[in-house]
Amino acid sequence: MDNRIRRGVMIKKQENTDEEIIVNTGKIQSIIETYDFFFFYFSPDPDAVGVSIAFALYLRHFHKESAIYLPEGFDPNLDFLFDVASYNNIKIIKEFHETLSYIKNHKPVFITCDTATHFLLPHFNEINDFKQRFCPRESIEADHHFGGDSEVIFENSATLYVKSNSNCEILGNYFEAIKEKKKFNEDNIFPRNVVLSLLIGICFDTQFGKFVVDQEKYDKWFNFLSNRLKKIT
Secondary structure (H helix, E strand, O other), X not given: OOHHHHOOOOOOXXXXXXXHHHHHHHHHHHHHHHOOEEEEOOOOOHXXXXXXXXXHHHHHHOOOEEEEEOOOOXXXXXXXXXXXXXXXXXXXXXOHHHHHXXXXXXXXXXXXXXXXXXXXXXXXXXXXXXXXXXXXXXXXXXXXXXXXXXXXXXXXXXXXXXXXXXXXXXXXXHHHHHHHHHOOOHHHHOOHHHHHHXXXXXXXXXXXXXXXXXXXXXXXXXHHHHHHHHHHO
């Protein structure tokens, strides 16, 4: 277990500044280009699932391998997303012992999305111990939960902490920044399955726009993704 958690010190999440977002976007892309295996570890809800599958699909673009830990199963309404994940060789792990084996054998970079505190992560103490022993120190965290018991979960994380309606909006912003920086084609960075995954997270987290913290961000991403889906379907 890392020293911060062993000492019982909780580091409160703070929203990243615009400058930090620019720097951390570069750090995350560097991590992606450096490592080959990634492990998605989060408290499951449709936003967390949508953003994780969208991110894992993006990683496939770089020929990276991903695993998603879902010990408690998932909403049957999301079956088609997991079909997409399986079709794209994104591994869904349900068993705790299989998770430890995957971490030990593949030494993945941890990615935690849409999770306010480590108390919400299943089997955190055991999994974090394996992370400390076998995995790179670098991690990736994205979240839109602040206040209360929210905390920085891992040391040495490149963070995207943004006040947003959903984590899928945060990832959309990241994709947009990378698209401009790397001159990627929109068809590559926003293919149909990524668009679907992001839309699912945004729609579930906002109840189709009924509950939003930033109307402008919601309108931007809901309209862009909806129009993009119509265009490519």
